[in-house]
Amino acid sequence: MISPPLLAIDDLEVRFRTEEGESTPVRGVTLSVAAGETVALVGESGSGKSVTSLAVMGLLPRPAGRVARGRILFRRRSEQIVDLAAMPSSEMRKLRGSEIAMIFQEPMTSLNPVLSIGEQIAESVRQHMGLGRAGAVKRAVEMLDLVEIPDARRRVDEYPHQMSGGMRQRVMIALAMSCNPSLLIADEPTTALDVTIQAQILALIDRLRREVGMGVLFITHNLGVVAEVADRVTVMYAGQVVESSPVKDLFRSPRHPYTSALLNCLPARAKRGADGRRMVQSIPGTVGNVGEGCAFAPRCAHSIEMCRTSSVALEADGERSARCLRWREILA
């Protein structure tokens, strides 16, 4: 690809000041999203995936959180490349909801309970697109049609609490899409939904991506969802990217031991033991204190002395990259 990616995060570090001292939930995230592709950001709780997305949106809680290092480059519609990490918050606010949009796990908390859904969408398009009142309402109905809410003309007057979880997530998506964003950040958008509803929402996001040609950064802990939606996958562990690969490569031949261990934890990959029982593999221990070396080393079956002592860089190799000293040996 010749044109630079839509979003390129380069060696991002985020620090948080808390009562107990300073913490670094994100300490080495490098990833990119091109226009029209879906990149899944995967990790378990505390891996820093959500903090990364907040940093991109300029929504880190202030003054506790700050970007301490790295750049978040975003290619604007004008082809101008800006660093979101260094952008003043007033500029960021303009960008948010116009060129970059975000959807969350719980749409109820992001929707205003006292405004009808039509009013919320209309308000957003008036602000960002400069439409008049009538035009904005018309656009709101169109948006609800776009996200396949049946009977949009009537439901435009409903309030968030009158809708089901799935419908609210559709409204949230309509709101996000109302200004034609070029990048959509979806933070666990289907985690709170039932399976059959989740399938509908995943299909909807995918359809919109194809139609609009936007890039999607899809944050999730669900590897099934990753396989379903992603073109490329970035795996995080303890605040760092440990692997980035095209989705098929990642599931077929993971390079980082954490990725392969995580995949083996899936019930679908359970193995029949000697006694005939099917057991899942698990990763021993928990995420421990992060020291000098590889953060996963204490739980890794392949770790050697050097893994614990020397810092490990993200090693790029064509379309793939991994943060492991021994991935070649392990694969061989």
Next chain:
Amino acid sequence: MSATPLLSVEGLTKHFGRAPHLLRAVEDVSFHVAPGEVLGLVGESGSGKSTIGRLVLRLIDPTSGTIRFDGDDISRATERQLKSLRRKAQMVFQDPYASLNPRLRVRDIIGEAIDAHRLASGARRTERIGELLETVGLPAAHMVRFPHEFSGGQRQRIGIARALAVEPKLIVADEPVSALDVSVQAQVINLLQDLRRRFELAMLFISHDLEVVELMCDRIAVLYLGRIVEIGRAEEISTRPRHPYTRALLAASPKADPDAPKIRRLLKGDIPSPLAPPSGCVFRTRCPHATGECAQVVPALRAAGDDHRFACLYDIADEGRPAAA
């Protein structure tokens, strides 16, 4: 199949509130669980799966129907009569945070189970608490700690130790791994598998995750809006589903395999509210095969081979699914 089931439920119905706000949580549900057997209850919101778990433990009272446990009809037993049920049937909860009293030490959380049935006292009680912690893979010394000092997975282990304290025959596990991370989930699944074998535990395993259920369970009951739509052996249900809803549920669960065919058949619409379930077959509003008759008749469970039953007026060939691997 074993001769006498440990748990058998007949025509179980639970309604909450009254008209016009009558919520039909569970409607005419029947099943049985043999000693040492694990039955999975699978369904989405409003399916009534958690309500069934609580009815079986008589934490809530049934509206009608009978629950027989270990030979006794417990459907209408008083709290005093339930004392023996409480020793033989226990519960493990979904939320590892809310299921342990934050103000009590682990020792007191587990000890409460021992005290309630006067199973041990003094040094023997402490020893037993340590034993239970070790059984679930935690150091005995951790008994003096408070819940907030543990991770989610460790808390779930404490909850399991509490349930094991009375040496139950049945455990109702209500989404015991769905709040956990994948790697921790795997540890707890394996622990439950171990314990099940070691103590010959029967389980009612409630979950929305078909893959976990398929792994954990001998048999599976699929629920939709308070009714069982299909029940049978786990492999049978996951490889040869007969009810359109079971098929849709299987098709909608994302597979962690990018080479698997993408979800193609989407169920349209929302799950109806249990406050106003559809007439006839509860699934008909979303069923791709529904006919006029489906609105008239409540389909009864009918046999589809050995210990496999499903509730559909029709027996529709499964055209939308790739051949099972």
Next chain:
Amino acid sequence: MEQSPILLFFRRMFRRKLVLVACIVLFVIVLMALLAPWVAPYEPTAIRVIRRLKPPNELNWLGTDEFGRDILSRIIYGARASLGIGFAVVMVSMTVGTLFGLLAGYFRPLDGAVMRVVDALMALPDILLAIFLVAVLGASAFNVVLALSIVYTPRVIRVVRASTLVIRELPFVEAARALGVSARRILSVHILLNVASPVLVQATFIFAYAVLAEAGLSFLGAGVPPELPTWGTMIASGQQYADDAFWVVLFPGLAIVLAALSLQIVGDGLRDMLDPKLRKAL
């Protein structure tokens, strides 16, 4: 790094300087009340007519009243009665309120009856209800405590019942029920331990209200008999001299304001610290 929970508690509590100041003020007031015979410069009832209505001076730092009694000494002794009555009201209303709140919240059939009485009592203005009760019961310290307890118990019932309704639905209570733990233990261990913090916060507020209400009642003549020095009776008996000798009412008034305000601030501090949602916002 493990921090001692007690240390963390105080660090959180005193992050706001005002809370720290209020705590110190309260501590000093309570200490003075307890040590009254040793810290008060004079007997609170010692009448010296030649020194009546003297403004603050080197002998009587806060002046004297219409009988020549030392106002500072009377305020120090008055703290005993005022705070004592306040404390008694807190104890009675907490005990009774917690008990009924727990029962109403846990045993649904009781709920209707208890809450109807609570609603009825709370519909009346606090001070009016208190005056009415004292008028019926007769003016004495005991009856003031009784009347104010009746006024404030419903607040406690409300708070405890609301918390109980939430906690009884939590899985750990369900787990206890599934284990066959008795209702008495569920209430006294599982629920009581977890309603303790909102009740504690409520207690500091009731303490403040009770100190104010006692003063109000005494001022209106519906409180404790005037012989007993409380801050309220001091203002009540001094009000007719206030035009010429402002110190007679000013200093007891300040004592009331200081005590009530400190209690409120401490209560606010406790609430902010115990409420995780507010804590995060800090």
